[in-house]
Amino acid sequence: MNLRTIEKSTWVYLAIAFLLFVVPFLVTGRSIQFLIIQIFVFGIFAMSYDLLLGYTGIISFGHVMFFGVGAYSTAVLFDRFEPTIFTFGLAILVSAIIAGVVSFIVGILTLRLKSHFYAMLTLALAGLFLVGAEKWRKVTGGSDGFTFGLPDMLRDSFTLYMLSALSLVLLFFGLRRMTKSPFGKVLVAIRENESRTESLGYQVLHYKVIVSVVSGVVASYSGVLYILSLRFVDTSVFATDLTIDVLLMTIIGGVGTLIGPIIGASLIEFAHHWLSDLSDVHWLFERWIILYGTIFILIVVFFPKGIVGTLADRYIRWRARRTE
Amino acid sequence: MLETKDLTIQFGGHTAVDHVTVDIAEKQLTSIIGPNGAGKTTFFNLLSGQLSPTEGEIYFRGENITSMSTTKRSRLGIGRSFQITNVFPNLTVLENVRLAVQSKRNVRYQMMAHFLHYKKFQEEAYALLEKVLLDKKADTIAANLAHGEKRKLEIAMLLALDSEILLLDEPTAGMALEEVPAIIEVIEHIKARKEQTIVLIEHKMDMIMDLSDEVLVLFHGELLAQGTPEDIIANDIVQSAYLGGMYNERLS
Numbered sequence: 001m002n003l004r005t006i007e008k009s010t011w012v013y014l015a016i017a018f019l020l021f022v023v024p025f026l027v028t029g030r031s032i033q034f035l036i037i038q039i040f041v042f043g044i045f046a047m048s049y050d051l052l053l054g055y056t057g058i059i060s061f062g063h064v065m066f067f068g069v070g071a072y073s074t075a076v077l078f079d080r081f082e083p084t085i086f087t088f089g090l091a092i093l094v095s096a097i098i099a100g101v102v103s104f105i106v107g108i109l110t111l112r113l114k115s116h117f118y119a120m121l122t123l124a125l126a127g128l129f130l131v132g133a134e135k136w137r138k139v140t141g142g143s144d145g146f147t148f149g150l151p152d153m154l155r156d157s158f159t160l161y162m163l164s165a166l167s168l169v170l171l172f173f174g175l176r177r178m179t180k181s182p183f184g185k186v187l188v189a190i191r192e193n194e195s196r197t198e199s200l201g202y203q204v205l206h207y208k209v210i211v212s213v214v215s216g217v218v219a220s221y222s223g224v225l226y227i228l229s230l231r232f233v234d235t236s237v238f239a240t241d242l243t244i245d246v247l248l249m250t251i252i253g254g255v256g257t258l259i260g261p262i263i264g265a266s267l268i269e270f271a272h273h274w275l276s277d278l279s280d281v282h283w284l285f286e287r288w289i290i291l292y293g294t295i296f297i298l299i300v301v302f303f304p305k306g307i308v309g310t311l312a313d314r315y316i317r318w319r320a321r322r323t324e
Numbered sequence: 325m326l327e328t329k330d331l332t333i334q335f336g337g338h339t340a341v342d343h344v345t346v347d348i349a350e351k352q353l354t355s356i357i358g359p360n361g362a363g364k365t366t367f368f369n370l371l372s373g374q375l376s377p378t379e380g381e382i383y384f385r386g387e388n389i390t391s392m393s394t395t396k397r398s399r400l401g402i403g404r405s406f407q408i409t410n411v412f413p414n415l416t417v418l419e420n421v422r423l424a425v426q427s428k429r430n431v432r433y434q435m436m437a438h439f440l441h442y443k444k445f446q447e448e449a450y451a452l453l454e455k456v457l458l459d460k461k462a463d464t465i466a467a468n469l470a471h472g473e474k475r476k477l478e479i480a481m482l483l484a485l486d487s488e489i490l491l492l493d494e495p496t497a498g499m500a501l502e503e504v505p506a507i508i509e510v511i512e513h514i515k516a517r518k519e520q521t522i523v524l525i526e527h528k529m530d531m532i533m534d535l536s537d538e539v540l541v542l543f544h545g546e547l548l549a550q551g552t553p554e555d556i557i558a559n560d561i562v563q564s565a566y567l568g569g570m571y572n573e574r575l576s
Contacts, residue, residue, distance in 0.1 A: 182426050182442065183435040189423050192412035199372070201398040201427040201485065210433070 013176075013259075017169040024161045033157045034229065035273055039266045040164035041226045044171055046249040046261030048218035053247070054255035055179055056211050057191030058111070061243055062122030065129045066103060066216040068238035070095040070223025075233035076139055078148040085151050088228075095220040103216030107209040123240070130238040145234025154228055164225050168262070171218060176258050178214070187211055191256075252299050254306030263307055271295075325350040325521055326402070326489055331370060331380035340366040342545035343380070348489075348538075353515050353522045355532040357556075358542035364525045367542065368493050371523075372404040373397045384489075403487030405495060409474040413467040417458060417477055420466055421449035424484035449484065456480045456510050472503030479510055489521045490514070496528060504528070511535065533557070 024033060045067055052058040073095035074088075081087045110121045133140045153159055178184050189197045190204055198204050227233050236242075245268065246261075253264025275291055303310045326348040333341045341363045348354050356364050369375040371382065373394040381390045389397055412420050425445045426432075440446070453459040456476040461469060466477060475495055482490055495511065496504050508531060514520060515535065526532050532539060533553045541548040541562050549555075549562045556562055 177438065178435050180438050181435045182431045182437070182439050183433055185419070185423060185426070185439050186432070188415065189412055192414055193410065196410050196412060197423075198394050199398055199404065200424050200481070201395055202432065203395050206433075 013172070017172075020165045020169065021162070024158055030157050033161050035269060037157075037161055037164045037225075037229050039262075039269045040168045041222050041229065042246065042249060042265040042269060043168055043262035044225070045219055045222035046246050046253070046265045047171065047175060047258050048215045048222065049246045050250045050255060050258065050261045051175065051179075051187075051211055051215040051218075053250055054257065054260070055184065055191060056187045056208060057194075058208060058212070059116070059119045060122045060212075061119050061240070061247075062106075062124075062126030063215075063219055063246060064238055064240065064243040065122075065126045066099045066219035067223040067226070067242060068129055068133065069099045069102060070220030071227040071233055071237040072133065072140060072223075073098055073220075074224045074227045075146070075148055078150065079146060083149040083151045085153065088151065088154065092221065092224055095224055096217045099216045099220030100213050103213045104209065107212040111205060111208040111212065126238065126240060126243065130235060130240075133235045133238050140235070141233075143235050145232060147232045150228065150231055160229060164229075167221065167225060171221075172258055172262070175218070179258065183207070183210075188256075248296055250306075252296065252306055254308030254310070254312075257306075257308045257312075260306050260308035267307075268292075325385060326371065326523075327383040328371075329381045329383070331367070331382065332378050333366060333370060333375060334378045340545050341370060341377075341542075344542070344545075344547045346540060346547060346550065348521065348523060350521050351518050352537040353511075353524065353535055354538045354540060355524045355526055355536040356540045356542060357526065357529070357532060358548075362542040363545040364542055365493055366545075368404065368491055368523075368525060372402060372491055398485065398487070401488035402491065403482045403485045403489065404491035404493065405475075405478045405482050406493055409471065409478065411466045411474055411477055411481070413465075415466060416462065417453065417464050417466055417469065418446070418449055418462040420477055421452050421480050421484050422446055424481040425449050425452070428485050449480075452480045452484050455483065455513070457506060470500075470503070472499045472506065475499060475503075475507060476510065479507070483514070487520065489523065492522065492524045494525050494527065496526070496531070504531075508535070 023036065027033065027036070045063075048066075049060075049063050052060050052063070074091040077087055077091045077094060081090075106122070106125060110118055110125075113121060134143055136142075154163075179187070186197065186202050186207055189200075189202070190207055194204055223237065227237070249264035249268050250261045251264070252267060253262065254260030271292065299306070305313065327346070329345050331341055331344045332339065344367065356367065358364050366375065370377050373389075373392060373396075377390065381388055383389065384397075384400060384402065389400065389402075392400070412423070415423075422439075422445050425448045426442070429442075429445065431442060431445075450459060450462060453462055456479050458473060458476045458480060461473060466474065469477065479492075479495065482492075492511070496507050499507065511522070511524070512535065515522060524532070524535070536553050538550070539553050539556045540550050541556060541559075549559050551559070
C-alpha cells in the first residue's frame with residue numbers, strides 16, 4: 001500500500017487510538033475504567049446510529065432494539081452454556097445474525113415509508129421488543145432480569161477495557177472506510193436528495209436496507225459489550241431512553257461524522273457521572289437530567305451541527321482566510 | 325424511439341394529459357410547447373416514470389416501459405432534468421457530478437474501496453464540468469451556486485449518465501437573461517454531437533424555433549399539433565390557441 005495516499009486525518013486518528021491503549025496503564029481505578037468502557041460501548045452504539053441519522057438521513061426511534069438483541073443473546077448464551085471464550089464468540093455471532101435478520105426484515109417492511117412514518121413505526125417495533133422481553137420470562141427473566149457468569153478472562157476490567165477499545169478502533173476505521181467508499185457516497189446523496197439519487201439510477205431502498213443491516217449489526221455488538229461490562233441483564237436494554245440517549249450523543253457530538261458520536265458519548269457519560277456525584281453539593285445536581293436537558297437545548301439552538309460540525313466549519317473558514 | 329400510445333393521466337376529475345400519441349425521433353431535438361397548465365411537465369413525469377399513467381402505454385425502442393420505475397428507466401437510458409433545480413445542495417459541484425458518473429459506471433455497492441480509488445470518475449466528472457463551463461466552480465458547495473450555474477450543473481449530471489434520451493424541463497426557467505445564452509450554447513453543443521435524443525420543454529419561443537427539429541404543441545393536455553418549427557408557426561389552430569398571433573408579423 002502506498003503510504004502517501006493515506007489521508008492526514010488517518011494519522012491523527014491512529015495516534016488517538018494508540019493513546020486509548022495506553023490509558024489503562026495510567027488510569028487504574030476500576031470505576032473510572034468502567035466509565036471509559038461505557039464510553040466505548042456507547043461510542044460504538046452512537047456511531048451505528050449516525051450511519052442512519054447523519055449519513056443516510058434516516059430517523060429511527062427504535063435503534064435500541066438491536067442493542068437489546070445483542071445484550072440478551074449474550075446474556076442468555078452465557079446463562080445456558082459454560083462461560084468460556086467459545087461461548088463469547090458464539091454470542092457475538094448469534095447476536096449479529098439475529099440483529100442482521102431483524103434489521104433486514106424491518107428494513108424491507110418499513111424503509112419504504114417516508115421520514116416521520118418510519119420513525120413512528122420503529123418506535124412501535126422497539127416497544128414490541130420491550131414487551132416481548134418482559135413477557136417471555138422463561139428466557140429473559142422478565143423485568144427482574146438475571147445475572148450470569150463470565151469466563152475469567154472477561155471478568156478482568158483491564159481485558160474488557162482492551163477488548164472494548166480495540167472494538168471501537170476497528171469499527172471506527174472500518175465504518176470510516178465504508179462511509180468514504182462509493183457506497184457511502186451514495187448514502188450521503190440519499191440524505192441530500194432522495195428523489196435525485198433515484199433518478200441518477202440508484203435503487204434507494206437497497207441502500208437503506210443495507211445500511212440499516214450494517215447499523216443494526218454494529219449496534220448489536222455494542223449491546224454485547226455493554227452486557228459483558230454489567231454481567232446483568234434486564235429489560236432496560238430495550239428501553240426507549242437508550243435510543244434518546246444515543247440520539248443526543250449523536251446530535252451533541254455532530255451528525256454526519258463518526259468521531260462526533262464518540263465525542264458525544266464521552267461527554268454524556270462523563271456528565272452523567274460527574275453531575276450525579278455533585279448531588280452532595282446541591283440537590284439540583286441530583287436531578288441531573290434537568291441540566292442535561294438544558295445543555296441539550298442550548299446545543300441544538302446554538303450549535304445545530306454539533307461539536308465536531310461547528311469546529312470543522314471554523315477550521316474551514318480559518319483555512320480559507322489564511323489562503324486569501 | 326420513444327413512443328406513447330393514448331397516454332392519459334387523470335388527477336381526480338382533471339385530465340392533465342389526454343390521449344397523447346407521439347413518436348419521438350432518434351437523435352433529434354424535439355420541443356414541447358404549450359401554455360401554462362397544458363400538461364407539459366406532467367407529460368415529462370410520465371415519460372421519466374415519476375407518475376404512472378391512468379391509461380395508455382409508453383414504449384422505448386419498442387419495449388413497453390409503462391410500469392417501470394424511475395431507476396430502471398434511468399438505467400435504460402432515459403435521463404431527465406427538473407424544472408425546479410434538483411441537485412445535492414450540501415455536496416461540492418464535483419461530487420454532484422461524480423455521483424452521476426459513478427452510477428453510469430455501475431459502481432453501486434462497493435463498500436470496501438476508498439472512493440478516490442476510482443480516480444477516473446473524478447477526472448470524468450471534471451471533464452463534464454468543463455463541457456458545461458463550470459470547471460472553475462468544481463469545489464464550490466452546490467447550494468452556493470447562482471441559479472444559472474445550478475442548471476448547468478444539472479445538465480452536467482445528466483450528461484454524465486450518458487443517457488440516450490435527455491428530457492430537459494425548461495432548462496432556462498427562472499434564469500437571469502444574461503445566463504441564457506450559456507445554456508443554449510451547452511444544448512447546441514450536445515445537439516451538434518448527434519449522439520443523443522433531446523426532448524425539451526421551453527417557454528422561450530425564439531429559442532425553440534432555432535434549435536428544434538420538431539415541435540409538439542400541447543393544449544389542455546391534448547396534442548394539438550406536431551411538425552417542424554415552420555409548420556407550427558404556419559399552423560392556424562396553434563396560432564389562435566397558443567401563440568395568439570405572436571408570429572403574424574414575421575409571417576406577413
